[in-house]
Amino acid sequence: MSSTEASLQRAFKIVTQAQNDLIKSTPQLDHALSNSAAQGLPSIAIAPAQGVSLSILCQLVQARHVLEIGTLGGYSTLFFANSVPGVKVTSIEYNPKHHAVAKENTTDATNVEIILGAALDVLPKLAAEGRKFDFVFIDADWDEQREYFDWAVKLTNKGKAIYVDNVVRQLTEAEADGSEKGRALIDHVRQDERVEATLIPTLSTHKVKTSELVDGYLLAVVK
Numbered sequence: 001m002s003s004t005e006a007s008l009q010r011a012f013k014i015v016t017q018a019q020n021d022l023i024k025s026t027p028q029l030d031h032a033l034s035n036s037a038a039q040g041l042p043s044i045a046i047a048p049a050q051g052v053s054l055s056i057l058c059q060l061v062q063a064r065h066v067l068e069i070g071t072l073g074g075y076s077t078l079f080f081a082n083s084v085p086g087v088k089v090t091s092i093e094y095n096p097k098h099h100a101v102a103k104e105n106t107t108d109a110t111n112v113e114i115i116l117g118a119a120l121d122v123l124p125k126l127a128a129e130g131r132k133f134d135f136v137f138i139d140a141d142w143d144e145q146r147e148y149f150d151w152a153v154k155l156t157n158k159g160k161a162i163y164v165d166n167v168v169r170q171l172t173e174a175e176a177d178g179s180e181k182g183r184a185l186i187d188h189v190r191q192d193e194r195v196e197a198t199l200i201p202t203l204s205t206h207k208v209k210t211s212e213l214v215d216g217y218l219l220a221v222v223k
């Protein structure tokens with residue numbers, strides 16, 4: 001193991017411990033994870049600590065309407081649903097099985113609407129309905145992120161936020177496989193005068209592969 005890898009692993013252990021000390025899970029969140037696993041959904045939901053940071057971001061922007069692209073079993077959806085009193089959450093999922101499990105996992109969250117459909121079909125409909133959001137969480141198909149981002153800018157109220165997950169991991173994977181992953185989104189967002197954006201690197205302490213330990217997200221505010 002290289003010294004860089006060893007120091008990463010050490011940071012991983014310290015951060016995991018500290019995060020576990022801070023997290024207060026709930027039966028609703030625990031059930032969402034266990035039911036998703038029991039029904040064979042892939043284990044690709046956000047980490048609990050990331051859920052808390054998403055909830056805090058929603059509180060900071062005083063989100064009244066949250067849009068999520070990529071529901072899976074509704075685990076992240078629940079963090080949004082419980083973030084701000086009175087918040088309403090709209091989530092989009094195109095896989096019927098994921099959609100059904102997410103509906104089960106959020107049955108007692110009356111402020112959650114989960115739309116079955118492909119994001120690039122649903123987003124124009126939300127725009128045509130005049131819907132607006134205060135926080136948009138993008139966590140679906142990496143190849144469609146630029147399109148999601150453009151729709152998110154149209155759908156987000158001024159001064160509110162867009163969060164694109166896993167952009168740092170895409171950049172590091174792209175360096176290894178020679179693809180444009182992540183880079184294409186960065187170039188796209190840099191040219192967009194309607195937003196101010198930055199990358200926030202994180203340690204993904206729930207990941208087992210060393211290559212996935214460093215991740216992070218793009219955070220943008222719509223001007």
Ligand SMILES: C[S@@+](CC[C@H](N)C(=O)[O-])C[C@H]1O[C@@H](n2cnc3c(N)ncnc32)[C@H](O)[C@@H]1O
Nearest residue numbers: 045046070072075076093094095118119140141
């Ligand atoms: C990483 S998972 C979402 C995890 C979830 N946000 C969480 O943390 O609990 C990505 C989800 O996006 C869905 N997805 C992928 N492409 C999509 C598309 N074009 N439209 C809608 N959903 C899509 C997948 O089926 C999958 O359930």
